[in-house]
Amino acid sequence: MVIKAIFFDLDDTLHDHLFPLSNALKETLPSYYGQVDAVVLYKQFRHFSDILWKSYNANELTLEELRINRIILALESLQMTITREQASEFQSRYEHHLAQLQLFPEVPALLETLKNDGFIVGVITNGPVEHQYKKLKSLGITTYFHRDLIFISDEVGIAKPNPQLFEHVARKTGFAPNEHLYIGDTWENDIAAPINAGWESIWFNHRNRVSETNHKPLAFINKLSSVLEVIQKEAKGRF
Secondary structure, three states, X not given: OOOOEEEEOOEOOOEOOHHHHHHHHHHHOHHHHOOOOHHHHHHHHHHHHHHHHHHHHOOOOOHHHHHHHHHHHHHHOOOOOXXXXXXXXXXXXXXXXXXXXXXXXXXXXXXXXHHHOOOEEEEEEOOOXXXXXXXXXXXXXXHHOOHHHEEEHHHHOOOOOOOHHHHHHHHHHOOOHHHEEEXXXXXXXXXXXXXXXXXXXEEEOOOOOOOOOOOOOOEEEOOOOHHHHHHHHHHHHOO
């Protein structure tokens, strides 16, 4: 295995996705803010977002319905209830804070090093095209990625965890599947899916999730700076 292309998930891999949720909760549902662990709620929020995304892709609900229902279901799973009006207000504040996203501190240096070391570097993310690309621009990292190496599910027409999305990317790069490495924070979308497509993967498990299947990622890490160590270790292991 010789890794030639390295792709990243976007949300909660390159930036802190907990930040907008926590602030939106504090502003719109202050009585719940002190009762619920924000990280626990975030995990449930992402869980239901991923489930509902499959229904959205199957044209079974609208994007607006997805955004309203995911916070309702996340809170219900923690024995808390809100109205649809409250959920709509939460979504409005959540979107406001999305415009203030913050990169994880080690991201710029990591991307710069990977590019300087000759790797093809890109992003694979689920979401609406304009919404996700706006995040990338807001984060100030579009200069690290050639536009042809930014793959957004709504633009491609295939979404994670469908391994065909990763197969599509491999056809675009022209490299063999096992010459690709994917780094992300959720198991089904970012570990199982690329492995099913023949890729290598690294699990950025900074939220202390539990693995869901027997797939074997290249490494488990809790800080992005460890990516370089993993790649260097694998390179040495080939000789």
